[in-house]
Amino acid sequence: MVPPERPRRSTQRDIARRAGVSQATVSLVISGGATGAQIAEPTRRAVLAAAEELGYAANVAARSLKRGRNRLLGLYTFESVFPTDQRDFYYPFLLGVEEETARQGYDLLLFCSGAARAERSIYAGGTNRLKIADGCVLLGRNVRREELSALVREDFPVVFVGRREVDGGELSYVAADYVSATAALVAELARLGHRRILYLRALEDGEPTRDREAGYRRGLAEAGIAGDEALIRCLADPADLTAERLEGWTDGLGVTAVLVEPTEDDRLTEALAVMTAARRVRFPQDCSLALLGDPPLWTPQERDWTRFSLPRARMAGEAVRVLVELLDQDTPEPRRLTVPCAFVPGDSIGPAPDGRPGP
Template identity: 50%
Template sequence: MPDDPATTPPPAAGAARGPSGPDRPRAEGRGLTPEAPAAPPRRPRRQPTQVDLARHAGVSQATVSQVVNETPDRPARLTPETRQRVLDAIADLGYRANPAARSLKGKQNRLLGLYAFEPVFPVDQRDFYFPFLLGVEEEVARQGYDLILFSSAVAGARRPIFVEGVNRLRLADGAVLLGRHMSREDLAELVAEDFPFVFIGRRELGSTPLSYVGADYAAATRELVGRFAELGHRDIAFLRQPGDSEPTADRERGYHEGMAGVGEPITHEGAFTTADLRALLDAGVTALLAEPTEDDRIAADVEAAATELGVSIPEDLSVGLLGDPTWSQSANDWTRFAVPRPEMGRRAVRLLIELLENGHDTARQDLVACEYLAGETLSRPRRSGRS
């Protein structure tokens, strides 16, 4: 009875049917070579363990553990010869310590985390966050640490640090945080866990002090108001961003302090239109101080409104930016102050390492001075305004 083609497997590719096919016994004799057995599948190479290191170096596992887990403040108490034998075994076998395991033991891995509450990767040199990241990377390398970039593991606008109750930053010894729209709930959880972190930018959490490195926006804004006042401006409007974030609050405080004895404060919040500019000019305003956004929208809006009304900057209207534009296509060289973003990133890393090495029971803060840039959008007012 012939084989059922539906149940009989086909011959291997290249095999012949009939007497010379795969069912024919292979002869072994002169001129004929027996078929070699199939090689067993290769197993993945096993990672060497501390037991392997001990056997290779001819020492105890406890000795190996001393070398693997030593730190600058807790060196291995071994003779130089014994320690070198363990190091040679590590090099010979290609041993790599498990960072997560070391974290569970409470030891530092010399790994620093970087977490952003907004999407910042990939970036380019015109990006708002790029200078911060550049400063962080430079200082981490200079200090001899490694850097882990954390991004959100959850889809959506919110970027939580804690996922299903687990702090994903725990792989690192501590973390640098940045982002305008952070989660205060996550910050409270980090404080409760006693996890070391430093925020780039001044941040508050109720009555709980946080460690941060921020720009001194209040002092820089106050100085800018003073420079406008020195040229005769008295009616200076402040264009602020919506919300009560710390950077906005600091700029607003500096504006009010600077306007004391100069003129009555005038504040506009949110989007800026041609109608808004017309209303301010009709009220006698001769200068604007604008809080920039990450996308430079406010600078573009002021420029567009002035163009539509035929208002010349700075001849008819002086304009100052309370920060430096990031990637604006404007031809204006704005009068402004520069935010020291790379330096803030570097100082945040130094402060984090200080917390790790000296304890982080007490929060530490550092405000960095901003640099005034004269630009070309400030001149004496043609009219005296309301006064």
Template identity: 60%
Template sequence: MNTQKRRKATQIDIARLAGVSQSTVSLVLNEDPSRSQIPAATRERVMDAVRELGYTANPAARSLKGGRNRLLGLYTFETVFPLDQRDFYYPFLAGVEEETAERGYDLVLFTSAGYDQGRGVYAGDVNRLKVADGCVLLGRHIRRDDLERLVAEDFPVVFVGRRHVEGGALSFVAADYAAATRDVVLRLAALGHRRLLYLAAGDQSEPSQDRASGYQEGLAEAGVTSDERIIEPDGLTADRLVGWLADGVTAIVVEPTEDDRVAVALQEAAASARVGIPEDVSVALLGDPPTWSASPRDWAGFSIPRTEMARAAVDMLINLLDGQAEQRTLFLPCPQVTGDSIAPARVRP
């Protein structure tokens, strides 16, 4: 029995069988624009030889030669696998996959860690993303030094979400949190609310900054000057909630987080204090709840266009690769959600 392993066919083998030069084979297989100058009969002979020899291209080798391998990467700074359809990141991942497939690219998921302290793009000095033509980046807790190095290398990346990089310009597709948050504040003001409280996520990420900016803009536009704010959900007790209401707070806006800890803490405090939502206090979320639980509560606020953001990021990345990127940043509007958690301000004695 002959157990000798058959040698993989090469472009030289194809050239010999088709009776053409290796450069002609390369132009045909790599879909080079110059291939249009090659007669159709010659191209067909090359493809017949490819099929006969069972030739398969090596994407990594093609990439090392400076060509395009039609692979797009997706790198997450968060641990998001495994997940289900209720996960905060699921719509982003689904949108990237759908748009990539529709555009005729394959998708590579980068999920391994490059640092002892956590996830990172670089393993030593090696950019692990370079196996792909370009990469979509995702995640709230990022490594700024990784982003700075990617921009400095001019490696094609697009971030899902607004991110700022010192000394360079990072392409991104983001939700317009500032405008959406301003509109939520104006809705509450139109219902007679004059003292609002803002429960923030407690970090200084760009999405948090945008929401805070929109909140202040809405207060100023509505002529509402009273502003109470708590940064961390820790210590959000029933007594504290009752104290806020006694001080005149009639509405609370909440910045959701991936683990929903702020909204959960508020609901538990309200239930413990027997405070009704929205009968005693109106509550609006500055974005969708990160998990779609069985809770009957239909939160008022706005919705984050996660799938649309992801698809737009893929589109922007491909335009970057094609040298046709006229727009390097994009903000998508967030539709307002009516919900059942806000009502006219209650007049207290």
């Protein structure tokens, strides 16, 4: 089924044609500056009426940054991000947003919650609360997809930190390149002789998980390793990652290496700490293990796990920069930017054990 063609956004030229004035006049009226105040009132009203009829009125405030209106950017979080420790998971994102906003010469407005209930909503009370700002950076895992779609339909300028897809439109975002980072970890394990690499994916089927799985499959293909669906398992609770289960995979499936998605909390690191303390499975002597991302930054690092690290501060800063670019355009197109992750060698992967039986 061919998706419906996206309606073309109205431009200042369309408004000029509708109002019977020059495009320069439209620009002066919409800019709202001192020069625009010299336009005759009937002409100004005709331009604003034409803009509203063509659906351009919703864009006026959002495009005003370059013309000196509010110079105010918003940051909306879908869950609580205030850290109890400055090494909190979200701290680098907040730092990146704040630093780039200041560098761009704007003020920052943090949106926390529109209601006393735990579930946050952009449209609390039926209106878009973000419109206090000229545009907004969005952050969080537990997103409300219907609200993202509404923002796209409303043509309110937003940039999400992380890849997010929505129905009925295209959302601007800045994301970590999970695909390439995961493929690179598979390539490194293949270089060390591993052929039976288990991927433990998150239960939720969000974009980051799908990207990691795509990277896993790409890495296997590029290494000339045949894919085996039995080596892709969902890990509903990281606490389920026990020595017994890992021994079952190594003995029963011939697994020599494991890739696992970390969590924002400490459930995974606790499970790994318990397993390491039991000394039933040694990493990497018995099995190599790598994390597809960073462990929580507040977790005491008992060992240096092999992993890739998300460029969180850079992602957030790039999101602000992209947002400002969108605001400076009269008819902006959605922007998608991916940022490379950094490989952290760690000490939990090594050569594949010799003589490991296959399945």
